[in-house]
Amino acid sequence: MTIHLRKEIDRLKQKVLSLSAHVEQAVHDAVKSISERDEELAARTMENDKTIDQMEVEVEEECLKILALHQPVANDLRFIIAVLKINNDLERIGDQAVNIARGALYLSKHEPVEMPFDLSNMADKVKLMLKRSIDSLVNLNAGEAHEISLMDDEIDDLHHQMYGVVERGILSHPERIECLIQFLSASRQLERIADHATNIAEDVIYMIEGEIFRHRMQDFKA
Numbered sequence: 001m002t003i004h005l006r007k008e009i010d011r012l013k014q015k016v017l018s019l020s021a022h023v024e025q026a027v028h029d030a031v032k033s034i035s036e037r038d039e040e041l042a043a044r045t046m047e048n049d050k051t052i053d054q055m056e057v058e059v060e061e062e063c064l065k066i067l068a069l070h071q072p073v074a075n076d077l078r079f080i081i082a083v084l085k086i087n088n089d090l091e092r093i094g095d096q097a098v099n100i101a102r103g104a105l106y107l108s109k110h111e112p113v114e115m116p117f118d119l120s121n122m123a124d125k126v127k128l129m130l131k132r133s134i135d136s137l138v139n140l141n142a143g144e145a146h147e148i149s150l151m152d153d154e155i156d157d158l159h160h161q162m163y164g165v166v167e168r169g170i171l172s173h174p175e176r177i178e179c180l181i182q183f184l185s186a187s188r189q190l191e192r193i194a195d196h197a198t199n200i201a202e203d204v205i206y207m208i209e210g211e212i213f214r215h216r217m218q219d220f221k222a
Helices: 003-035 039-070 075-108 119-139 140-172 173-211 215-219
Strands: none
Touching: 003 039, 003 075, 003 119, 003 173, 039 075, 075 173, 075 215, 119 140, 119 173
């Protein structure tokens, strides 16, 4: 690898890390806004998504520039391809944080309803998945990436439990249906964020091992 290409890839890695930090903060703020009925924080989370979108565009442009100017091969090419995919997942996670914040705005304008499920516990697990997926990227740790993929099942189970709790809540308190649906939507958004974190981990595995992992998940679990 030329010195110039190395500098370009190091700069790209810094951009991805900066985007990751913004996305992690967005998820944290969105969950806090719905847990604390914080209208101002919810609005700020939605506004900050513009920054995430702009950063996502910049990372993509940086990848395309490196491909055009340096025509990387082997490990460097896999890295650029993985970053392009991870970049898209991070932007989508930002969108899901906005959806949670939008639900928080709705709830903040209506009569308080007790949260029927420990959403914070689910959110903590999802945030841990996201953090570890990014750590696996930073540290190029395929072992950690494999572990993240296995954590997704627990989040799926928690979301399924949330569905049942909300269903029972609607039957016993039909007047709360709109607010309960907002909580269920937040759970769904967290479940999707976990899916994106899993995608990131699978892309890290591809980057390190050069093997597409996503269709081998069941084999690995067995």
